[in-house]
Amino acid sequence: MGTRTAIVGVGQTNHTSKRKDVNGQELINEAVKRALEDAGLTLKDIDAIVIGNMDHFEAINVVDGWSVDGSGAFMKPIMKVTTGGSTGGTLGSCGYYHVASGLFDVVMAIGWEKNSESDTQAAISTCSDPILERDFFGGAIGPNAAEYAMYMKQFGATQEDAALVAVRDHNNAVKNPYAHLRKLITVEDVMKSPMLCWPIKLLDSCPRSDGACAVIYASESKAPKITARPAWVHATAVSHDYVYFGDYDWEKMPTCQTTVSRVYQRAGITNPLKDVDVMELYLPFSTCGVVWMEFMWMCDAGEAPKLIRRGVFDMNGELPINPSGGVLSTNPIGATGLIRIGEAALQIMGKAGERQVSDVRTAMATAFGSCYWFEATVLRSTKP
Amino acid sequence: MERIAVVGVGQTKYERGKTKNFAELVYEVTRKALDDAGMELSDIDNVVTTTNDFFDGRTIACMPIAEAAGSYGRDATNVEGDGTLSAFYGLMRTLSGVYNTTLVTSHCKVSEGAPRKLFNQAFDPIYDRLLGMDAISSSALQARAYMHRFGITEQQCAKVSVKNHGNAKNNPYAHAALDITVEDVMKSPMLAEPIKRLDTSPISDGACAIILATEDKAKKTAKKPVWIKGVAHCTDAYRLGERDLTRSLPLETAARKAYQMAGIKDPSRDIHVAEVYDAFSYMELMWYEGLGFCGPGEGGKLIDSGATQMGGRLPVNPSGGVLSAHSVQVAGLARIAEAVLQLRGEGGKRQVPGAKTALAHGITGICAQTHCVWVLSN
Numbered sequence: 167m168g169t170r171t172a173i174v175g176v177g178q179t180n181h182t183s184k185r186k187d188v189n190g191q192e193l194i195n196e197a198v199k200r201a202l203e204d205a206g207l208t209l210k211d212i213d214a215i216v217i218g219n220m221d222h223f224e225a226i227n228v229v230d231g232w233s234v235d236g237s238g239a240f241m242k243p244i245m246k247v248t249t250g251g252s253t254g255g256t257l258g259s260c261g262y263y264h265v266a267s268g269l270f271d272v273v274m275a276i277g278w279e280k281n282s283e284s285d286t287q288a289a290i291s292t293c294s295d296p297i298l299e300r301d302f303f304g305g306a307i308g309p310n311a312a313e314y315a316m317y318m319k320q321f322g323a324t325q326e327d328a329a330l331v332a333v334r335d336h337n338n339a340v341k342n343p344y345a346h347l348r349k350l351i352t353v354e355d356v357m358k359s360p361m362l363c364w365p366i367k368l369l370d371s372c373p374r375s376d377g378a379c380a381v382i383y384a385s386e387s388k389a390p391k392i393t394a395r396p397a398w399v400h401a402t403a404v405s406h407d408y409v410y411f412g413d414y415d416w417e418k419m420p421t422c423q424t425t426v427s428r429v430y431q432r433a434g435i436t437n438p439l440k441d442v443d444v445m446e447l448y449l450p451f452s453t454c455g456v457v458w459m460e461f462m463w464m465c466d467a468g469e470a471p472k473l474i475r476r477g478v479f480d481m482n483g484e485l486p487i488n489p490s491g492g493v494l495s496t497n498p499i500g501a502t503g504l505i506r507i508g509e510a511a512l513q514i515m516g517k518a519g520e521r522q523v524s525d526v527r528t529a530m531a532t533a534f535g536s537c538y539w540f541e542a543t544v545l546r547s548t549k550p
Numbered sequence: 551m552e553r554i555a556v557v558g559v560g561q562t563k564y565e566r567g568k569t570k571n572f573a574e575l576v577y578e579v580t581r582k583a584l585d586d587a588g589m590e591l592s593d594i595d596n597v598v599t600t601t602n603d604f605f606d607g608r609t610i611a612c613m614p615i616a617e618a619a620g621s622y623g624r625d626a627t628n629v630e631g632d633g634t635l636s637a638f639y640g641l642m643r644t645l646s647g648v649y650n651t652t653l654v655t656s657h658c659k660v661s662e663g664a665p666r667k668l669f670n671q672a673f674d675p676i677y678d679r680l681l682g683m684d685a686i687s688s689s690a691l692q693a694r695a696y697m698h699r700f701g702i703t704e705q706q707c708a709k710v711s712v713k714n715h716g717n718a719k720n721n722p723y724a725h726a727a728l729d730i731t732v733e734d735v736m737k738s739p740m741l742a743e744p745i746k747r748l749d750t751s752p753i754s755d756g757a758c759a760i761i762l763a764t765e766d767k768a769k770k771t772a773k774k775p776v777w778i779k780g781v782a783h784c785t786d787a788y789r790l791g792e793r794d795l796t797r798s799l800p801l802e803t804a805a806r807k808a809y810q811m812a813g814i815k816d817p818s819r820d821i822h823v824a825e826v827y828d829a830f831s832y833m834e835l836m837w838y839e840g841l842g843f844c845g846p847g848e849g850g851k852l853i854d855s856g857a858t859q860m861g862g863r864l865p866v867n868p869s870g871g872v873l874s875a876h877s878v879q880v881a882g883l884a885r886i887a888e889a890v891l892q893l894r895g896e897g898g899k900r901q902v903p904g905a906k907t908a909l910a911h912g913i914t915g916i917c918a919q920t921h922c923v924w925v926l927s928n
Contacts, residue, residue: 229630249628296608409614
């Protein structure tokens with residue numbers, strides 16, 4: 167049995183498309199300072215640091231070493247973890263395992279990205295096999311567009327169903343002071359926005375943002391002294407798909423199914439609509455907010471549009487999803503998954519301000535990226 | 551710390567221009583480590599891989615090797631940095647109570663990249679990068695500063711190269727086994743004063759894997775478990791001008807923590823064999839000091855005394871070290887694998903007789919900004 171571990175502090179930058187006022191280290195430091203302030207700690211209290219991003223976006227090798235001026239890792243243990251788009255989830259797990267191992271009491275996980283310094287889609291394209299797949303698996307949008315096209319054909323779902331998800335997340339973001347895109351939109355706005363890759367339109371799609379997030383994990387002996395209401399980690403899980411995109415089962419999303427069933431089992435969740443109070447999901451496109459619901463045990467196959475039309479996942483619904491505005495509103499890639507965990511923790515800690523869902527006892531966060539790498543974390547107000 | 555063991559190790563031969571691709575290299579060592587442990591993939595709970603997007607030449611470099619490391623369907627994660635750090639994260643996961651067995655892999659084909667340019671990318675993009683700084687030029691600054699402060703000579707550095715390249719003759723995995731003299735090193739072409747070609751490590755391709763297990767699981771494996779007694783890592787400041795390049799404070803800190811965990815009081819007596827990350831010959835002398843094998847500035851005297859040769863009081867790098875095989879982020883994990891072989895008595899011609907406690911050491915970053923120290927025991 168490892169050490170019981172909780173999140174005790176969360177900090178994030180004000181995310182936007184171009185943070186020209188800061189360099190990378192300063193961007194990181196903004197999140198670090200806010201997390202320390204949130205937890206009422208100083209750098210001296212931090213025993214170890216983990217950091218992550220996607221190298222090819224900023225072209226900085228050995229980011230862990232480079233980050234020191236911003237991350238505060240001078241004469242401290244620091245290591246870098248990265249798994250592409252899911253890096254933020256991977257970082258959260260890494261912070262958790264540092265503490266759960268019993269070797270460190272207080273650990274800070276930092277995710278960051280300055281997308282404005284990169285050619286994001288070109289960099290992502292290099293994840294495909296250079297000989298067999300790189301020419302035609304360019305960027306991130308194609309696979310998810312194909313996924314929703316198949317779903318529409320199979321279940322009679324519409325582009326408007328996905329648009330409802332976009333409207334939900336974008337409009338939630340208006341109440342999140344840290345979100346990148348904060349503008350009230352309608353289904354009509356989504357439908358009229360430029361087509362990027364049929365059926366995904368501009369407002370169905372995540373932006374690219376500059377931003378950073380820091381989350382502080384603490385052991386059972388330290389956490390209650392740091393904050394009155396820590397967010398206890400009950401389970402984390404992850405799985406990934408095959409090396410070649412051509413080998414994937416596009417209709418079944420096995421990584422989502424595997425991860426979610428593993429994390430539900432570890433946390434004792436049987437009916438997420440009843441057992442979970444709020445979710446912060448890594449939905450890179452609104453369409454994922456339709457298709458993936460059945461893989462997350464929310465409904466039977468093809469039933470997600472009914473739940474979405476009923477508002478089940480809205481702020482006042484049965485299971486609010488993405489009160490923060492989610493990835494559709496903010497996407498500093500290496501930080502995005504960690505923001506989901508941080509936002510879920512804020513909901514448990516009752517610190518989510520205007521985007522707070524009332525009486526949150528169980529919250530779940532996910533991350534998504536690379537070879538359909540899918541991570542999930544379950545947090546609760548009670549100890550595991 | 552609960553008892554966790556290294557129960558399996560696997561290495562490729564290190565050489566330049568391997569024709570196997572990344573996945574094939576990782577598969578080779580995964581299979582070897584499983585066979586070594588007498589385990590099957592079904593015995594592995596989770597996997598930690600090690601990649602570097604720059605050396606691998608693709609983003610999300612953990613993708614192409616994931617299946618080869620057996621991580622499909624398993625909980626998996628990926629570290630970017632030296633293999634000693636990946637192994638440390640693997641240890642944390644094994645200690646967490648969530649998993650019983652962890653496979654850790656690392657691979658690198660340095661020959662497919664332009665290592666000097668890739669290392670240049672670690673420097674500050676605005677102030678330092680355009681100067682053309684790289685691993686050799688920055689290490690030359692460190693070597694000169696260290697030698698100047700303590701009166702270390704080029705010949706003393708050369709002795710490290712002679713010793714390690716000679717030791718490599720006993721290691722079937724080594725890349726550069728050489729019969730050389732101090733004079734050969736001194737006469738080899740100057741790359742960046744005072745570092746000469748034979749003071750540097752080769753461009754090697756290769757991979758390494760280890761398997762960690764809880765005490766219960768370790769009892770059921772094929773080989774005698776090698777227990778992890780202490781591990782710690784620590785990082786220095788980023789900019790060279792902000793660091794004391796002549797003494798490695800992060801190494802001293804990491805070693806102190808690892809020794810404390812392991813109950814090591816006098817490292818020069820309590821450790822019987824050490825595998826350290828000697829990317830350049832001067833580094834081994836500095837690491838002697840940081841690891842407490844001798845006092846500050848006494849690294850030159852220690853190599854002169856012969857204590858760190860095979861047959862000496864504390865043999866360092868019986869495998870030939872990183873000077874004889876340098877697959878960048880593999881090199882630290884290989885140090886752990888070599889330490890395990892020593893503690894099992896499976897070192898073959900490079901075996902240090904009766905070794906009971908071994909040290910493995912890894913570095914990452916500019917002039918070894920980060921150090922990781924492992925103490926293992928049989």
